[in-house]
Amino acid sequence: MQRVFILFPVALGAYEYLTDLKLQVGQFVLAPFGKKKTVGIVWPEKSDDHFPENKLKKIDSVLPEPALPEQTIRFVNWVAGYTLAPLGAVLKMALNPQMGKISRNPLIFLPPNPGHTQIDFSSVQLKAVKAMHNLSGFKVALLDGVTGSGKTEVYFEEIAHILEQKKQVLVLLPEIILTTAWLKRFEKRFGVAPALWHSSLTPKQRRDTWEAVRNGSAQVLVGARSALFLPFLNLGLIVVDEEHDPSFKQEEGVLYQARDMAIVRAKIADCPIVLASATPSLETYVHAKEGDYLHLQLPERYRGAELPETRIIDMRQKEKGPVHFVSKELQEALAERLPKKEQSLLFLNRRGYAPLMLCRACGHRLQCPHCSAWLVTHKETHQLQCHHCGHTMPIPTECPQCHEKGTLVACGPGVERVAEEIRTLFPNARIAQITSDTLTHPQDFAQLIQQIESGELDILIGTQILAKGHHFKNLTLVGVIDADMGLAGGDLRAGERTFQLLQQVMGRAGREEKKGMALLQSYNPENLIIHALSQNDRTCFLTEEKMTRKLLHMPPFGRLASIIVSGRNQVITWQTIQQLAIKAPVKPDIEILGPVVAPIAKLRGKFRYRLLVKAPKEAKIQNYLHLWLDSIKIPASVDMRIDVDPYSFF
Ligand SMILES: [Zn+2]
Ligand SMILES: [Zn+2]
Incomplete structure (x- = not known):
């Protein structure tokens, strides 16, 4: 009899078992677990701490599945170690939930044809293509180009180069619903569609795609962040497009930043990774500036298209009288475009009709019963909605207080309210509202894009769902309704996120021959970020932001971990976090900030408190957290969530 460790796809660590079977690491086995038999993976031994033999159970059988690749096992171990998530919870992301079921008619993934591109590259683009071709082994490259500079075509050439070497390519995109345009370009370049990985796949599609990645027949796989955990057989390149996008941070279950983990995955595969962005994250920018990453710049728009002319509209100096959300200047710019059949985009990153409903008589504000958040009015569905927990109720006819x-x-x-105003101002314009309330399926999005391209719409009014990657040749005006909105709240990355988002939105204007214009409505035009946006001055913004973070020892110049403790009983929850804070080991270089009430004090009925751990860049923050938290028992009614490298501070 031999001892082996088995890891199951549940939020626990590996368990020891006995077997007389000849087993290899990565093999799929069936073993008794709790009251039933469960599929698990033979895991590399990790401790010398053995259980007495008479306490161990025996493995039932080996499944006829090929073993999980060794690189996937190393990656799962690494991610669990870094994020402090249970090993089995990370394994779960790497497994096909339909394990052991065989597809009768598996999906076929045709090989993309690397062939030759139809595009005449500019000399800067050619230089970037060559530099990427010369990468060998693990290396990070930042492909840094303004919107419309042809980044996608450039990294497509690197994909072709890797395909010629018969290796696999993984492309991570932030939100898969937005990729219709990207997929069209891919098909045009490579003759076939790539394999896809996202949350709306059917179980059969998941099973077949997972298998095709593992056996190598899926050569290019495009997916959202979870695609990182697929069992690639022979990975030769990773591309992370829009690397700065906040949606790469997973905020539920295992908390990880997919861009950062993609770099680890590339290192394990010893292959290059390309991070592409028009507005790189500060982390990536600093690495590129310091020479850790290869910095490939595409400073011009493709075929000489110019960046939009940008102006700030100072909303403080507006005349009295009936208040419009769309200022006079912006109205005039819209009116000019209608007869010319040019399109306009109004951007406001807020769904619904109004963010707050209050009583004029007694001042009562309508709040979610489960969260410390206002209820948002949705006039079209006649509802009030909590954007944190999804709670809805009909719009009341009387004040619940007085x-x-x-x-x-x-x-x-x-x-919705901006759209209402535009309908009154321009009754003949063809208007579309574009938010996640109106677009729920990739098909809806494809249809909308089609309508915009064929000129069936004049004015688009939408949230950030519109900010990304689309290219409309007749869109010449972008109006930002509230440029200051994202700056409130003051979390670490608020400024960075606002800059990136608005610069991307503004980049939608004037992508071809016609010159574009961007108008930013602001009550705070002196703000550095608003100013840098109006001057199209990314360097000014990044330099300033870098200095501030350096001064405060904030990421990327220091490290953070947040601990959020939440529970239905406010007193027990508060006592728990206080006890936790008292037991924090004292280390000269590590600071514990808090405990404080979390910015969202109550969420889905649970009270929330927060501690922030701040450490120098070189510190092993995970070791510190283990030293602190491993021995602590918290009450069963209280949840603790540890977020290493937090991105949202809610
Ligand atoms: Zn009232
Ligand atoms: Zn709520």
Whole structure:
């Protein structure tokens, strides 16, 4: 009898078993687990701490599945070690949930044809293509180009180069629903569609795609962040497009930053990784500046298209009278475009009609019963909705506090309200509202793109769903309704996110011959970020942001981990986090900030408190957290969530 470790796809570590079977690491086995038999993976031994033999159970059988690749096992171990997530929870992301079921008619993934591109590259583009071809082994390259500079075509050439070497390619995109345009370009370049990995695949599609990645027949796989955990047989390149995008950070279950983990995955595969962006994250920018990453710049728009002319509209100096959310200047710019059949985009990153409803008689504000958040008015569905937990209720006819009738008023604009105003101002314009409320399927998005391209729409009003990667040749005006919005709240990356998002939105204007214009409405035009945006001055913004973070020892010049403790009983939850704070080991270089009430004090009925651990860049923050938290028992009614490298501070 021999001892082996088996890891199951559940939020626990590996367990020891006995067997007389000849087993290899990575093999799929069936073993008793709790009351039933479960599929698990033979895992590399990790401790000398053995259980007495008479306590161990025996492995049942070996499954006829090929073993999980060794690189996938190393990657799962690494991610669990870094994020402090249970090993089995990370394994779960790497496994096909339909293990052991065989497809009768598996999907066929045709090989993309690396062939030759139809595009005449500019000399800067050619230089970037060559530099990428020369990469060998693990290396990070930042492909840094303004919107419309042809980054995609450039990294397509590197994909072709890797395909010629008969290796696999993984492309990570932030939100798969937005990729219709990307997929069209891919098909045009390579003759076939790539394999896809996202949350709306059917179980059969998942099973077949997983298998095709493992046996190498899927040569190019495009997916959202979870595609990183697929069992690639022979990975030769990773591309992370829009590397700065906040959606690469997974905020549920295993908390990880997919861009950072993609770099680790490339290192394990000893292959290059290309990070592409028009507005790189500060982390990536600093690495590129310091020479850790190869910095490939595409400073011009393809075929000489110019960047939009940008102006700030100072909303403080507006005349009295009926308030419009769309200023006079912006109205005039819209009116000019209608007869010319040019399109305009109004951007406001807020769904619904109004962010707050209050009673004019008593001042009562309508709040979610489960969260510390205002209820957002959605006029089209006649509902109030909590954007944190999804709670909905009909719009009341009287104030729930003072019971006056007709005193409730909606405050501030959302996309629906801006659309309402535009319909009144331009009754003949063809208008579309574009938010995640109106677009739920990739097909809806494809249809919308089609309508915009064929000129069936004049004015688009939408949230950030519109900010990414689309190229409309007749769109010449972008109006930002509230440029200051993202700056409130003051979390670490608020400025960076606002800059990136607005620069991307503004980049939608004037992608071809016609010159574009971007107008930013602001109550705070002196703000450095608003100013840098109006001057199209990324360097100014990045230099300033870098200096501030350096001064404060904040990422990427220091490291953070956040600990959020939450529970339904406020007193027990608060006592738990206080006890936790008291037991924090004292280390000269590590600072514990808090405990404080979390910015969202109550979420889905649970009270929330936060501690922040701040450490120098070189510190092993994971070791410190283990030393602190491993011995602590917290009450069963309280949840603790550890987020290494937090991105949102809610
Ligand atoms: Zn009232
Ligand atoms: Zn809520």
